[in-house]
Amino acid sequence: MFRAKRQADMSDLTGQQLGHYRLIHKIGSGGFAHVYRAEHIYLKTPVAIKVLITNLANADMQNFLNEAQVVARLDHPHIVRVRDFGIEPGAGIPYLVMDYAPNGTMRQRYPKGVQVPLPLVVTYVGQLASALQYAHSLHMIHRDVKPDNILLGNMNKLLLSDFGAALVTRTTQKLNPQNIIGTLAYMAPEQLQGNPSSASDQYALGVVVYEWLTGFCPFEGAAAMYRHLNEPPPSLRAKVPTLSYTVEQVVMKALAKQPEQRFANVQSFAEAFERACQRASTPPLVIRGNASSSASPTLQATRTVLAPSLPPLSPRPQPVASSLPATQLPVTIAVSPPARSRPPLTHIPSRKPHPSRRTFIHTLAGLVALGAAGTLALALTNHQDTKAIPSTSELTDAKLFYSYKGHQNEVFTAAWSPDGRYIASAGGNIAKNSRRGDTGVHIWDAQTGEDVYVYPGHPYLVRKVAWSLDGTRIASASEDGTVQVWDAHSGTNPRIYKGHDGPVLAMAWSPDGTLIASGGQDTTIQVWNATTGESLHTYRGHATPIVSLAWSPDNKQIVSAAEQSSPVIASDINRVVRVWDVAADMTIYTCNYRRTQAGSLAWSPNKKDIAIGYCDAPDGVDDSVRLWDISANNDGQILSGQKTDQVYALDWSRPDGRYLAIGYNWGEVNIWDSTAPKHTLTFAAHSGPIMGVQWSPDSRYLLTCGFDHRVKIWMLS
DSSP states (O other): OOOHHHHHHTSOOTTOEETTEEEEEEEEEOSSEEEEEEEETTTOOEEEEEEEOOOOOHHHHHHHHHHHHHHHTOOOTTBOOEEEEEEETTTTEEEEEEEOOTTOBHHHHSOTTOOOOHHHHHHHHHHHHHHHHHHHHTTOOOOOOSGGGEEEOGGGOEEEOOTHHHHHHHHSSOOOGGGOOSOGGGOOHHHHTTOOOHHHHHHHHHHHHHHHHHSSOSSOSTTHHHHHHHSOOOOHHHHOTTSOHHHHHHHHHHTOSSGGGSOSSHHHHHHHHHHHHHHHTSSOOOOOOSSOOOOOOOOOTTOOOSOOOOOOOOSSOOOOOTTSOGGGSOTTOOOSSTTSOOOOOOBOTTSOOOOOBOOOOSOOOOOOOOOOOOOSOOOOOOOOBOOOOOTTOOOOOEEEEEEEOOOSSEEEEEEEOTTSSEEEEEEEOOOTTTOOSSOOEEEEETTTOOEEEEEOOOSSOEEEEEEOTTSSEEEEEETTSOEEEEETTTSOOOEEEOOSSSOEEEEEEOTTSSEEEEEETTSOEEEEETTTOOEEEEEOOOSSOEEEEEEOTTSSEEEEEEOOOSSOOTTOTTSEEEEEETTTTEEEEEEEOTTSEEEEEEEOTTSSEEEEEEEOOSSOOSOOEEEEETTTTEEEEEEOOOTTOOEEEEEEOTTTOOEEEEEETTSEEEEEETTTTEEEEEEEOOSSOEEEEEEOTTSSEEEEEETTSOEEEEEEO
């Protein structure tokens, strides 16, 4: 079927023309085809062209055209659409013209070794099973289901590609075992023996699910074929202890050696998997992995939409009882101490959020702008008002309310909803060759730690999240170069701002909720309408990437800081904190960084002071936090620290700004009482750098997050 010379001749057809299409560059290769990004020579529309590496005999030419017509008729929301096909005259090159999906494959999004959160796996399986069931109803078997053949379309929708394998095998004579099409790690025993069926696609999907949950396929390497044929898959729960027995049994049934021992069809597998995951979440069980996620939807047999609804949360969720056995506790919750029940969180629904997390300062990578889609409904309900901490009281103690363990990678940002009931948190893998990993924005219940949904719109590390004033929208800024504003209740309807040329490193919602300011590696700060996305102002006062910014309480000014130049020089003009007038686009105040660079900024509610947290000192400094008295435009007070201190997170308490919470690089939180003035409370919060601190709306609780993959809520008294 294949000819070595033929493959060599067709190794790269870049620049050549097939029909009305010019091949621009190769974007992938497989065992039976090369894939090119191409363009229609007249319409200039982008397409993907799959050039089959096969020598079709004359008798097979008509068969190819007949079968290509079948593939082209596949019309399903989760199948890549074939738009055209043909055989190049003379050369005899068969090719398919398909929709171009610019967001890459699921293999690129989740490399080997990366785990995917269980709720998101449920959503993915529902989409893929729907596509496969549709193809099976037309008597077509895919034969090569694997992450490399699953593309990310618009709105983060999955698209099953590579039905070319089915086309080739249906076109030519029955293959012998030496020429079996497929990928060994995902192939069912009967497919390895040359007898594929629709059940083989179910088996392959089962392997994909196993890989997404554990990071690896059940069988890999030289012995994979033997093990597919003779050995049961390794236990899922041995690799992921938090998985329920029911979930494991469903996956193992899809991986049964005999086709008749599997589910009746692939849709039945998806439905059983969904039911098992729903049962596993009562009491709430959230299996977290190394990627973005969404909450478990209600699967429907014929569902093709991305965002089905979830029953709303109860108005007043009950705390997890401390007497429950450890195995029944949600994996996202760590009670401290276990013998003490938690007091209920108190809320002020009318207060607005004041996020203060400031970004970690490093050179960045990642420039992919990705469409976003969320899933599932969130019912936000108001609670009775409670008073903030009295201004006459002094904080003397911090107790861990609980620790959220839903993130697989470093957590850069966390923010309270305005009513204090929900938390949004996000981050990603800080490795320079990745910047991906767990990039979903996790929305979870601040009372119970239960995941509500995870917004999966960013393919690269998320640097900042913030809630709108009314709590109906969430904004997230990412190293993918976008700021995305989306519906907080459902995780849908994203508005994607693409004004920056490169990663977005800082972002803040204006106090009145109408504007968003974002700063990026492109050295600009851009102010734009939070509802329409219209760009209103661009500030170019810095010469290096923006690392932190904050609005003044009156909505008129912005304070910003940028990276210091590399190598550092004593006269570095970039080591200046700038306050600029938004309407006039001009600098009105400046404050020198001295011997280091600013890593975080926070403007006090009384408009008087700007807290500047320093980091990355070349020789160590002992003024880790400086209070800049903006009313008098002087350097103000130094909050002394250690020479090893680096501060990436600051936030003022509300409403009077009496307390300043400071998060240090070595995992400690310091509370500064501005009325004394003195350090009033210090406690160890994380085992690594703290990247975010934020007071709850009533200032009774403190939210922290860091490089130890944790988000924690502390009860202050």
